[in-house]
Amino acid sequence: MGNLRSVSKALEAQGARVLVSSRPGAFRRADGVVLPGVGAFREAMKRLRGLGLEKPVREWVEARRPFLGICLGYQLLFGESSEFGRSRGLGIFRGKVVRFPRGLAVPHMGWNSIVPRSGSWLFRGLPRKPWVYFVHSYFPVPRDGRIVASRTGYGKPFASAIEDGQVAAMQFHPEKSQKTGLRILRNFVEMVAKFPSSPSPLPPRRGERIRERRAALSRRRRS
Numbered sequence: 528m529g530n531l532r533s534v535s536k537a538l539e540a541q542g543a544r545v546l547v548s549s550r551p552g553a554f555r556r557a558d559g560v561v562l563p564g565v566g567a568f569r570e571a572m573k574r575l576r577g578l579g580l581e582k583p584v585r586e587w588v589e590a591r592r593p594f595l596g597i598c599l600g601y602q603l604l605f606g607e608s609s610e611f612g613r614s615r616g617l618g619i620f621r622g623k624v625v626r627f628p629r630g631l632a633v634p635h636m637g638w639n640s641i642v643p644r645s646g647s648w649l650f651r652g653l654p655r656k657p658w659v660y661f662v663h664s665y666f667p668v669p670r671d672g673r674i675v676a677s678r679t680g681y682g683k684p685f686a687s688a689i690e691d692g693q694v695a696a697m698q699f700h701p702e703k704s705q706k707t708g709l710r711i712l713r714n715f716v717e718m719v720a721k722f723p724s725s726p727s728p729l730p731p732r733r734g735e736r737i738r739e740r741r742a743a744l745s746r747r748r749r750s
Contacts, residue, residue, distance in 0.1 A: 533596060534563045537702040541713040548750055551583045559588055560721035563702075564599030568608040568624060568665070571599055572616060581617065588619050593719040594711075595670060596696030598663065605667045620689065621670040629644055631682045633670070634664040641677040641687050641699070649676055649695045651686065651714050657707045659699040661687075666698055694723055 535545045544608065544660035546553060554560065562584065564571055575581045588594050588604065596604055608614045608624035616624070627633050638658050643650035650657070666685045669675060678698075688697040695715065701708030 530563050530597070531563055532732075533702045534561060537709060537712055538716065540705070540714045543712075543716045543719075549578050549580065551579045554583045554587060559593035559715070560584070561595045561597065561715075562600035562603070563597040564603070564660070566599060568599065568602055568610045568616070569612075569614040571603060572614060578658055582594070585617050588617070589692055590712065591692035593693045593722050594695070595700075595715050598698060598700055601696035601698050602665060602667055604689075605669070608665060610665050620667075620674065620691075621677050622668050624665050625745040626665050628666060628682060635663045635681050639679050639681065639699075641679050642691070643646060643677045643688075644675065647676045647690055647691050648718055649697075649711060649714055652710055653707060657705055659687075659701070660697045661670075663698055668714070693718060718725070 531547055535547055539543050543559075546556070572581075575664050577629045584717045602608060603616050604619045605616050605622045605624055606618045606620075607616055609626060610624065627635060633693065637660070640656040640658050641650075642656055643653065660717075661679075666687075667689075669689060674689045674691045675686045676695065676726055677686075677688040678684040679687035679698075685698075687699060690694065699708075704711070
């Protein structure tokens with residue numbers, strides 16, 4: 528779904544160990560999950576379902592484990608999008624993804640400022656109105672204003688980021704936002720490091736359970 532390499536490099540620059548994977552089993556080894564993406568909403572959801580990732584992503588976010596959604600990965604968290612007709616999203620947060628109104632240049636592309644919410648861990652250490660890089664024609668409209676972490680003016684203010692516990696997502700591209708974006712990614716990496724490890728919501732597959740039992744038997748024999 529797009530910008531995997533640039534996001535991975537930016538996270539590694541902040542000290543993260545990154546595993547790029549499209550397999551549900553990768554969640555069992557993860558401390559935090561990042562869902563980047565560019566492209567069409569409907570096709571992205573179709574791909575998540577085809578890869579078997581819809582359920583593990585939903586369960587991970589609903590458990591409020593460390594998660595970062597970027598651009599399309601932000602939009603997919605909501606109930607539906609009007610892009611190319613009505614399309615169903617993950618539905619973790621209530622709200623719709625809508626297009627900018629007529630009269631505005633679309634896509635909204637280039638640098639723009641954000642106004643972060645006071646006390647946000649995502650924007651810790653940044654000035655009051657940092658500038659970040661956008662490329663998008665649609666944006667989410669959360670029904671719960673309490674999760675909005677930043678707003679950006681384009682025609683009228685829209686929710687450019689959300690934050691709910693250890694879950695955060697943004698419409699802009701931190702990997703393209705120079706020092707500001709790297710600081711945001713560093714805040715996420717530091718939050719993941721502080722978050723206590725807990726069992727993954729994904730149970731092991733049957734084959735993995737068999738391998739685990741065999742490994743346990745082998746350890747007993749050696750002892």
